[in-house]
Amino acid sequence: MASLFQLTTDDIHLLDAGAGKGALTEAFVQSACSRHERPNRLTVVACEMDERVLGALRLTMERCQSLCAASGIEFDGEIRHADFTESALEFVRDDLFSSAKAPFNAALHNPPYRKINSDSQTRRLLREAGIETSNLYTGFLALAARLLCDGGEMVSITPRSFCNGPYFRPFRHEFLDSMSLKRLHVFDSRSAA
Numbered sequence: 001m002a003s004l005f006q007l008t009t010d011d012i013h014l015l016d017a018g019a020g021k022g023a024l025t026e027a028f029v030q031s032a033c034s035r036h037e038r039p040n041r042l043t044v045v046a047c048e049m050d051e052r053v054l055g056a057l058r059l060t061m062e063r064c065q066s067l068c069a070a071s072g073i074e075f076d077g078e079i080r081h082a083d084f085t086e087s088a089l090e091f092v093r094d095d096l097f098s099s100a101k102a103p104f105n106a107a108l109h110n111p112p113y114r115k116i117n118s119d120s121q122t123r124r125l126l127r128e129a130g131i132e133t134s135n136l137y138t139g140f141l142a143l144a145a146r147l148l149c150d151g152g153e154m155v156s157i158t159p160r161s162f163c164n165g166p167y168f169r170p171f172r173h174e175f176l177d178s179m180s181l182k183r184l185h186v187f188d189s190r191s192a193a
């Protein structure tokens with residue numbers, strides 16, 4: 001997944017929403033460090049809600065820092081112990097009233113998959129921002145797309161339910177209005193790597 005990015009900028013701002021222990025961030029850093037044309041600067045915001053994995057995420061960030069230092073890349077890693085939907089929505093809302101620039105040019109995730117109840121706080125917040133969706137993973141994707149600057153790239157591993165059916169139609173409209181699909185890889189199995 002990390003190798004799919006085509007960014008050529010030397011200043012990368014990566015979002016890892018639902019970072020877990022940071023496996024995707026680390027893969028991205030390894031890939032950036034092994035490139036012939038390396039970026040000068042790499043900043044990462046890793047957002048994770050589960051307190052239990054934060055220790056491991058911190059260790060991953062330290063490894064990323066060392067990897068970048070050894071490759072001459074300036075690294076700045078930030079861990080946000082927060083609900084991604086809430087913190088992204090704060091930015092998205094503010095952005096409607098200010099000229100704040102979209103902060104990321106890369107987003108790499110394996111977002112959480114679960115239904116959002118129609119009367120839940122998350123559903124209400126998403127709806128307020130004009131995002132109508134019944135699953136958390138599409139909520140993450142729609143928000144991450146809004147946090148990307150022009151020309152930004154996103155790589156995500158998700159269920160394929162968003163591709164069809166009326167439930168995901170509003171998401172497809174929202175997403176494909178701002179993003180274009182470059183590549184889809186369909187895994188043969190959900191359980192076997």
Ligand SMILES: C[S@@+](CC[C@H](N)C(=O)[O-])C[C@H]1O[C@@H](n2cnc3c(N)ncnc32)[C@H](O)[C@@H]1O
Nearest residue numbers: 018019020023048049050082083084110111112
């Ligand atoms: C499918 S796991 C992926 C973990 C990691 N990115 C990986 O690929 O190994 C999804 C992660 O999202 C986190 N998560 C779930 N809901 C979240 C939310 N609202 N905000 C931030 N993180 C969340 C979970 O705790 C979990 O670590």
